[in-house]
Amino acid sequence: MRAFLVLVVVSSVIGAQESGVRERRSVAIDQRLAADANLRIGDLIVLAAEAGGTGDTVRVGAITRRTADPSEIARSDFRIRVHLDQLQSLTGVGDRVGRFAVAERDGRRETEDGSGSATVAAINASAFGFRAYSSAEVAVESSATFRVVNRFHKAIGVITIVASAIFLLCITLLKVDERRRDVGALRLIGISRASVVRSVVIESSLVALIGSAMGAFIGWGASALVNWYYQGFYGTPLRFTVVTPGIVAFAIGLSLVLGIGAGLLAAQRLVRRPPLELLGR
Amino acid sequence: MMLRLALHALTRRRTRTALTVAGVAVAAAMLLDMVMLGSGMRESFRAFLDQQGYQLRLAPRGTMPFDTEATVGGAGAIVARLRADPQIEAVSPVLGGRLFRVSSANDAVPAFALGIEPAVQSDYKVEEGRDLAARDELVANDNYLRAIGARVGDTVRVAAGYDPQMRRYAGERALRIVGRARFVMLGGAERAAALPLATLQAMGGDERRDRISVLLVRTRPGADAAAVAGRIERDEPRLSALSTADAMKFMDERLGYFRQLAAILASVSLAVGFLLVTTLVTVSVNERIGEIAVMRAIGVARWRIVAQVVAEGVALSFVGATLGLGLGLITAQWLNGILATFPGLPAAFDFFLFEPSMAFRSLGALVVCGILAGIWPAWRAARLPIAKTLREEAVA
Numbered sequence: 001m002r003a004f005l006v007l008v009v010v011s012s013v014i015g016a017q018e019s020g021v022r023e024r025r026s027v028a029i030d031q032r033l034a035a036d037a038n039l040r041i042g043d044l045i046v047l048a049a050e051a052g053g054t055g056d057t058v059r060v061g062a063i064t065r066r067t068a069d070p071s072e073i074a075r076s077d078f079r080i081r082v083h084l085d086q087l088q089s090l091t092g093v094g095d096r097v098g099r100f101a102v103a104e105r106d107g108r109r110e111t112e113d114g115s116g117s118a119t120v121a122a123i124n125a126s127a128f129g130f131r132a133y134s135s136a137e138v139a140v141e142s143s144a145t146f147r148v149v150n151r152f153h154k155a156i157g158v159i160t161i162v163a164s165a166i167f168l169l170c171i172t173l174l175k176v177d178e179r180r181r182d183v184g185a186l187r188l189i190g191i192s193r194a195s196v197v198r199s200v201v202i203e204s205s206l207v208a209l210i211g212s213a214m215g216a217f218i219g220w221g222a223s224a225l226v227n228w229y230y231q232g233f234y235g236t237p238l239r240f241t242v243v244t245p246g247i248v249a250f251a252i253g254l255s256l257v258l259g260i261g262a263g264l265l266a267a268q269r270l271v272r273r274p275p276l277e278l279l280g281r
Numbered sequence: 282m283m284l285r286l287a288l289h290a291l292t293r294r295r296t297r298t299a300l301t302v303a304g305v306a307v308a309a310a311m312l313l314d315m316v317m318l319g320s321g322m323r324e325s326f327r328a329f330l331d332q333q334g335y336q337l338r339l340a341p342r343g344t345m346p347f348d349t350e351a352t353v354g355g356a357g358a359i360v361a362r363l364r365a366d367p368q369i370e371a372v373s374p375v376l377g378g379r380l381f382r383v384s385s386a387n388d389a390v391p392a393f394a395l396g397i398e399p400a401v402q403s404d405y406k407v408e409e410g411r412d413l414a415a416r417d418e419l420v421a422n423d424n425y426l427r428a429i430g431a432r433v434g435d436t437v438r439v440a441a442g443y444d445p446q447m448r449r450y451a452g453e454r455a456l457r458i459v460g461r462a463r464f465v466m467l468g469g470a471e472r473a474a475a476l477p478l479a480t481l482q483a484m485g486g487d488e489r490r491d492r493i494s495v496l497l498v499r500t501r502p503g504a505d506a507a508a509v510a511g512r513i514e515r516d517e518p519r520l521s522a523l524s525t526a527d528a529m530k531f532m533d534e535r536l537g538y539f540r541q542l543a544a545i546l547a548s549v550s551l552a553v554g555f556l557l558v559t560t561l562v563t564v565s566v567n568e569r570i571g572e573i574a575v576m577r578a579i580g581v582a583r584w585r586i587v588a589q590v591v592a593e594g595v596a597l598s599f600v601g602a603t604l605g606l607g608l609g610l611i612t613a614q615w616l617n618g619i620l621a622t623f624p625g626l627p628a629a630f631d632f633f634l635f636e637p638s639m640a641f642r643s644l645g646a647l648v649v650c651g652i653l654a655g656i657w658p659a660w661r662a663a664r665l666p667i668a669k670t671l672r673e674e675a676v677a
Contacts, residue, residue, distance in 0.1 A: 051342035051519045144624045151619045159311055159612060163553060166304040170557065173297055174564045
C-alpha cells in the first residue's frame with residue numbers, strides 16, 4: 001500500500017541506542033530524509049498521521065536510495081517505507097490497500113490476439129471491482145510529463161537545426177567566396193565546372209563530417225556533465241541525457257546532408273560566373 | 282557618408298548578407314524565447330496566486346497545498362481563531378476530495394471536488410448560472426458536465442466515495458447543478474465540481490468531518506504577511522503557512538530545469554549571433570583591405586573606418602534582431618502550445634510571457650554583440666600600413 005496520507009516525523013531522534021525497551025518495528029527512510037533530519041540506522045523516530053497526533057515509535061532499519069523514476073525527480077517530499085499493517089493502523093484506513101503488484105509466473109503471457117498481457121485481461125474479466133494495468137501501461141501513464149518535455153526538446157532541436165543549417169550555409173559561402181580567384185585561375189587553365197563543384201562539395205562534406213564528429217564528442221561530454229549535475233541536483237540515479245549510436249548517426253547524417261547541400265549551392269553560384277570576373281578583371 | 286558606405290558594403294554581397302541576417306534572426310528568436318521562458322513561468326504563476334487575492338496558504342504541516350491528500354481536523358475552531366485575528370481580513374477554507382456520479386451501471390464518473398465557502402472562495406469563476414447558495418447545490422466545469430451528460434438546472438446523484446470491490450457508493454447526495462464554472466488552478470482536461478464545504482464534509486463521513494485541506498488567508502492592508510505566517514505556524518503547530526514568496530520558491534525548485542535550460546540556450550543563442558556577425562564582418566573587411574587602404578591614403582580618418590565597419594555589424598544585428606522579434610513570438614506560441622499539454626497544468630498557464638522591457642533588453646544585448654563583433658576587424662583594418670597594403674592589394 002502506498003501512503004497517501006502524509007506521515008510526519010514528529011520527533012526526531014529519541015535516542016540512538018535504546019536499551020531495555022521492547023523491540024521496535026523498523027522503517028526504511030530515503031537518503032534525503034536521512035540527510036535533512038540527520039538520521040542514521042538504529043535511530044528511533046515517532047511517526048503520526050498528522051502533526052501533534054498520536055504516533056508509533058519506530059526504528060530506522062534501512063536508508064534507501066531513490067529509484068530512477070522520472071515521475072519523482074521534481075518532488076521534494078520525503079519517503080518512508082512502513083510495514084503495511086502499521087501504515088493501515090496509523091492512517092486509520094482499516095484492511096485496505098491502494099494497489100497490488102502481481103508478478104507473473106514463467107514470464108509474461110500474451111492474449112491470443114496479441115493485444116496485451118493475458119494475466120491483465122484475465123484479472124479485468126473476472127476480478128470483482130478491480131482494474132489491472134500492465135507495467136508498460138503504468139509507465140506510459142506516469143511518464144506523461146516527460147513525453148511533453150520530450151516534444152519540447154524536439155521542437156528546440158528543430159530550431160537549432162534551422163540555425164545550424166543557416167550558419168553552415170553562410171560559412172560555406174564565405175569560404176568558397178574567399179577562393180574565387182583560385183577558382184577563376186583553375187577554370188582558366190581548363191579545369192571543368194564539374195571538377196570545381198566536386199572539389200567544393202568534397203571540402204564542405206569533410207568540414208561537416210569532422211565538425212559533426214567533434215560535435216558528437218562534445219555532446220557526449222555535455223551529456224555526462226548534464227547527468228552529473230542533474231543527478232546531484234535532484235538526488236536521483238536517473239539518466240537525463242543519453243547519447244546513443246542512433247543519435248550520433250542522425251547528427252552525422254544530417255550534417256553531411258547540410259554540408260553537401262551548402263557546398264553544392266555555393267559552388268554552383270561560383271562556377272556560373274565567368275573566370276575573368278572571378279579574377280577581378 | 283560612413284553609413285552609406287557600410288550599407289553599400291552589405292548590399293554588395295546580398296546572399297551572404299541575407300543569410301547572416303537570417304542566422305541572427307533565428308538566434309534572436311531563440312534568445313527571445315528563452316528569455317520569455319525564463320521569466321514567463323514565474324510571472325504566470327505569480328499572476329495565478331495574485332488573482333486568488335490571498336497572501337497566505339495554510340496546509341497540513343510539512344505538505345504543500347493539494348500536493349497530498351492530507352487534511353487537518355478541527356477546522357471550524359481553526360477558522361474561528363484565524364477570523365478573530367485583527368491582522369487577518371478573510372479566511373477561505375477548502376476541502377479537496379473526489380466526487381462520483383452515482384450510476385447503476387459500473388461507470389461511476391470521478392471528478393475532483395472542492396468543498397468551499399461561496400462568499401470567500403477564489404478557486405473558480407461562474408460562467409453560466411449562479412454561485413452556490415444552498416447546501417444541496419453544485420457548480421461544475423465543462424468537462425464534468427460533459428462526462429455525466431448534465432446541464433445547469435439538472436439534479437444529479439453523486440457520492441464522495443466509491444468502493445470498487447463492493448461496487449458501493451459512500452456519502453450519496455442528490456445535488457442540483459446551479460452553475461457552470463471555470464476552475465482557475467486546474468488543468469484543462471480535469472473534471473471538477475465545487476459544493477458547499479459543509480456538504481462535502483458531511484458526505485465524507487467520519488473521515489472528513491470538520492476537516493479541511495487548505496486555508497487561504499488574506500491579511501489586512503498594511504499587515505506584514507510574513508509575520509502573520511510566522512505567528513500562525515507558532516499558534517497552529519499542525520499547519521504550515523506558505524506565503525506567495527514561499528510558493529514562488531517552491532515553483533522555482535519544481536521548474537528549475539526549464540529556467541536552467543532557458544539560461545543555457547539563451548547564452549548559446551547570443552554566442553551564435555556574435556559568431557555569425559564576427560565571421561561575416563571579418564571576411565568582409567579582409568576582402569576590402571585594399572579599398573580601406575585607399576580610403577586611408579586619401580585622408581579618411583581611422584575612426585571613420587572603424588565607425589563604418591562597426592556600423593556594418595550593428596546593421597546586421599539590428600535587422601536580424603528585429604526580424605527575430607517577430608519570429609520569436611511565433612515560435613513562442615508553438616513551444617507554449619507544446620508545454621501547455623503538461624498533465625495537471627492550469628489551462629491558462631503561460632510558459633512564455635512577453636514582457637517588452639525584458640525582450641528589448643535581450644535583443645539590445647544582441648545588438649551590443651554586433652558592436653563588439655565589429656570592433657576587432659575594424660581596428661585591424663584601420664591600423665593597416667597604408668603603403669604596404671596598397672602595394673599588395675590595390676596596385677596588384
